[in-house]
Amino acid sequence: MSDDRKYKFSWDLLGDIQAGRPNLGNTTRLEVYRLLQFAFRDVIEQHVGTEETDKIFYEAGALAGKEFYAHMLTPTADLNDFVRQLQEALKDLGIGILRVEKADLAKGEIIITVSEDLDCSGLPELDYEICSYDEGFISALLECFSGIKFIVKEIDCWCTGDRTCRFEAKAVV
Amino acid sequence: MNPASENNLALLDAAVKNLHDLLTARTVSPEPPEELAVIGGYAQLYATLREVRTAIMAFSSGDLNCKVMMKGYVPGSIKALQASLNHLTWQTKMIASGDFTQRVDFMGDFSESFNMMVEQLDRSRTELESMNRQLYENNIKLEQQAEALRESEERLRHIAENVSDVIWTLDRSVEHFTYMSPSIAGLRGLSVDEALREPLDQAMTPESLVSLRKLLSDRLIKTEGGGDAGSVSEVIEVEQFCRDGRIINVEVAISAITDSDGQIKEFVGVSRDITARRKAEDILKYQSTHDSLTGLYNRAFLDAELELAVRGRKFPVSVIVADLDGLKRVNDSLGHEAGDKLIKGAAAVLLMAFRGNDIVARTGGDEFVILLHEMGHEESAIACERIRSCLAIYNSESGDLPVSISLGAATALTGDEILAALKTADERMYADKVQRKQQRTD
Structure with a gap:
């Protein structure tokens, strides 16, 4: 696809919120975010099907994760420092509460949980994991930190009756 | 109750008992009893509850890796607990690796206790790091000091082993040397080992040993009395034996090495051979007090002795003035060499006539003075006669150039009379000279 695209992402597209929303500020109701996301899911699924929709959300999450790492975190080679920065950023921005269950970079295996997840916490039980955007988001963060490509799969989700979202990341050998 | 109802109640009782066992029994069957399979969904319920039981039992035994596959609120809560415990484990590992920023905020009272522990650990770590830095800095300083000390010792050793003076240390019991520089070989012909084995009393003459022990003993007493032994050096001259x-x-030159309490630990000394210097000093001293031609005392020495006699208490003191006759004539006729021989002859006569501790001095070209302590008129008269007897003996044995001496004696009973006695003796000597000249003319 040509670089001369109409919707090519740029961090600038997030805009000057202070200038643009002097009264309402940079927060909105979570429902608005979910309204936007699930409306997108619905329409996109109708156009490209379920599998492609999940793939699109995964890739969109990965793009967001890459930009998030570049603009919100300080590059570091220390896993502890990386996790600490990420925990603080996700909590401060109200995205979720990140916890690490296991992290073995030598084996390329990481299990993390996100409680009170922005995308799914409080959703009705749907019998399927829905946080494909989060999966892509986390995979890009891990890749930016380690330089290793990761495949991230959500194995527990609020939507499947769990209380926290659990993601299993495996390095691509 | 009809049989069907009774059968249903029996099934219900069996199901209740089976579920109760599932909660309370130590072991359970993987599958529910077959007779309960007829109850719709019972097998699924049994499997779910059994998985909950398995997971809880695994967690309670410390196995946090137990896989919980079931879905739903209660299993989800169990998985949330598992996630929290796993995260806690990870946090503990991070703390163990030095990350003290880890905090727990999801486990109630435990969170507070855990966080307090981490903060305390962090403080302890900071204190330990500070102490470690201090220790490291101290260690660096100590290493630098040790290196400086080593260099200093090396320098001192190099100096000690290359100077001609002998450097030594002596234990505070003043018995044995504890260090001896190699130059002892040059000083006394001993090896270092021989010198170290040698007792102090064999290293020097008894008189020197007494002097040295007194000096060191005084130093020890002064120190024990609270005095400052310090580095003040004292110098003593001793006589030592050579191989x-x-x-x-x-x-x-002796000084003391003291401990932090100021008590003497050892003595340190530098020994220098001054034998040649002492000989030179003796020669100079002799030359300053003796007449080079005759070996008698000179005028300066006699003047010093007269001053002592003036202030002295032992009287009477007699003075004899002796004048060599005819010296000018011999010098003029036979030459100064003959004149010198004549002077030496006169000196030999006087030395023959007096004791070793009498003062016999040549005070001028042909003039001699004899100072006699504790001798009065009679003794001085006898002394004059002794001179004349010796003169006769001398002239009889070496008659080619006879010696003739005019004599005058006087006695002082107090110090104030000394100079007057000298003058009187001189006048009497001239009178004797005139009288004897007159006799020769007659």
């Missing part, structure tokens, strides 16, 4: 039997004069 070849010679006795040499040694100048020793």
Whole structure:
């Protein structure tokens, strides 16, 4: 696809919120975010099907994760420092509460949980994991930190009756 | 109750008992009893509850890796607990690796206790790091000091082993040397080992040993009395034995090595051979007090002795003035060599006539003075007669150039009379000279 695209992402597209929303500020109701996301899911699924929709959300999450790492975190080679920065950023921005269950970079295996997840916490039980955007988001963060490509799969989700979202990341050998 | 109802109640009782066992029994069957399979969904319920039981039992035994596959609120809560415990494990590992920023905020009272522990650990770590830095810095300083000390010792050792003076240390019991520089070989002909084995009393003459022990003993007493032994050096001259039997004069500069309480630990000394210097000094001293031609005392020495006699208490003191006759005539006719021989002859006569401790001095070209302590008129008269007797003996044995001496004696009973006695003796000597000249003319 040509670089001369109409919707090519740029961090600038997030805009000057202070200038643009002097009264309402940079927060909105979570429902608005979910309204936007699930409306997108619905329409996109109708156009490209379920599998492609999940793939699109995964890739969109990965793009967001890459930009998030570049603009919100300080590059570091220390896993502890990386996790600490990420925990603080996700909590401060109200995205979720990140916890690490296991992290073995030598084996390329990481299990993390996100409680009170922005995308799914409080959703009705749907019998399927829905946080494909989060999966892509986390995979890009891990890749930016380690330089290793990761495949991230959500194995527990609020939507499947769990209380926290659990993601299993495996390095691509 | 009809049989069907009774059968249903029996099934219900069995199901209740089976579920109760599932919660309370130590072991359970993987599958529910077959007769309960007829109850719709019972097998699924049993499997779910059994998985909950398995997971809880695994967690309770410390196995946090137990896989919980079931879905739903209660299993989800169990998985949330598992996630929290796993995260806690990870946090503990991070803390163990030095990350003290880890905090727990999801486990109620435990969170507070855990966080307090981490903060305390962090403080302890900070304190330990500070102490470690301090220790490291101290260690660096100590290493630098040790290196400086080593260099200093090396420098001192190099100096000690290359100077001609002998450097030594002596234990505070003043018995044995504890260090001896190699130059002892040059000083006394001993090896270092021989010198270290040698007791102090064999290293020097008894008189020197007494002097040295007194000096060191005084130093120890002064220190024990609270005095400052410090680095003040004292110098003493001793006589030491050499391997070849010679006795040499040694100048020793001694100071003390003290501990932090100011008590003497050792004595340190520098010994220098001053035998040659002492000989030179003796020669100079002799030359300053003796007449080079005759070996008698000179005028300066006599003047000093007269001053002592003036202030002295032992009287009477007699003075004899002796004047060599005809010296000018011999010098003029036979030459100064003959004149010198004549002077030496006169000196030999006087030395023959007096005791070793009498003062016999040549005070001028042809003039001699004899100072006699504790001798009065009679003794001085006898002394004059003794001179004349010796003169006769001398002239009889070496008659080619006879010696003739005019004599005058006087006695002082107090110090104030000394100079007057000298003058009187001189006048009497001239009178004797005139009288004897007159006799020769007659």
